[in-house]
Amino acid sequence: MVAAEVQPTVARSAAFPGSVRTAMDLDHALVTTRAVRRRLDLERPVPRAVVLECLQLALQAPNGSNTQPWRWVIVDDPAQRAAAAAIYRAAIDDVASRPGPRLADSSSPAGQRLAASVAHLKDNLHRVPVLVVPVVRGRLDSEPLFMQASRWGSILPAVWSFMLALRARGLGSAWTTIHIRRERQMAELLGIPYDEWTQAGLFPVAYTIGTEFRPAERGRAEDVVSWNRWSGEDRSG
Ligand SMILES: Cc1cc2nc3c(=O)[nH]c(=O)nc-3n(C[C@H](O)[C@H](O)[C@H](O)COP(=O)(O)O)c2cc1C
Numbered sequence: 001m002v003a004a005e006v007q008p009t010v011a012r013s014a015a016f017p018g019s020v021r022t023a024m025d026l027d028h029a030l031v032t033t034r035a036v037r038r039r040l041d042l043e044r045p046v047p048r049a050v051v052l053e054c055l056q057l058a059l060q061a062p063n064g065s066n067t068q069p070w071r072w073v074i075v076d077d078p079a080q081r082a083a084a085a086a087i088y089r090a091a092i093d094d095v096a097s098r099p100g101p102r103l104a105d106s107s108s109p110a111g112q113r114l115a116a117s118v119a120h121l122k123d124n125l126h127r128v129p130v131l132v133v134p135v136v137r138g139r140l141d142s143e144p145l146f147m148q149a150s151r152w153g154s155i156l157p158a159v160w161s162f163m164l165a166l167r168a169r170g171l172g173s174a175w176t177t178i179h180i181r182r183e184r185q186m187a188e189l190l191g192i193p194y195d196e197w198t199q200a201g202l203f204p205v206a207y208t209i210g211t212e213f214r215p216a217e218r219g220r221a222e223d224v225v226s227w228n229r230w231s232g233e234d235r236s237g
Helices: 026-032 048-058 078-096 109-127 145-152 156-168 178-190
Strands: 070-075 130-137 197-199 203-207
Touching (some): 048 156, 070 078, 078 178, 130 145, 156 203
Antiparallel strands (some): 070 130, 130 197
């Protein structure tokens, strides 16, 4: 594992003036870009220029036929953030009050830690300096599967690139989708034309408290791979 910790901007890239070279190795960024909730710095402002720089890099992501069918609603106004956070909270309460899967399974210590982390974000989302809502063109609910796959594939790589760019600069985020249960309400708040654009999630953005993050527990690649032909065999246990 490469140990280099983040050293924000050290040099501009000649090939792409909007980009920066950081001291963080790409593999290191890939294995340490976590869902950050409790370590979001709620006190340190995030300049718009930093968000734009990360987004500019993210827009290099692959997308179907290079149509770039995305918009990015960036919320940094305190009142607007508070209203968006209220929708997020209400969506979590919807889930909690109904049968079905939870955001975190509290039956294990790891699940309890995750539940506490999720609860922290829920309680503090309005205090996170910037909230980003990526939006993809079209209403995907009623589209054929091919179109859905193409559209999601035309926004989600850019979102992940955005999170990596944040990480390389000492900022963090957490992928969240729970508010999509109340997508129409968020669309009304943010003025997104609901019938023409689909929201992909909501991404809190802040500097992180400390920049050291550990790789997550994940299964082994060998256990989820079949070469040349599908194997239904369960090798995970
Ligand atoms: C599609 C998707 C939806 C998610 N939705 C939420 C969410 O609504 N709220 C939240 O706090 N975390 C959410 N997460 C974050 C996951 O809980 C987190 O990625 C997972 O626990 C693994 O942690 P890691 O990303 O640090 O490895 C979501 C992640 C993904 C990929």
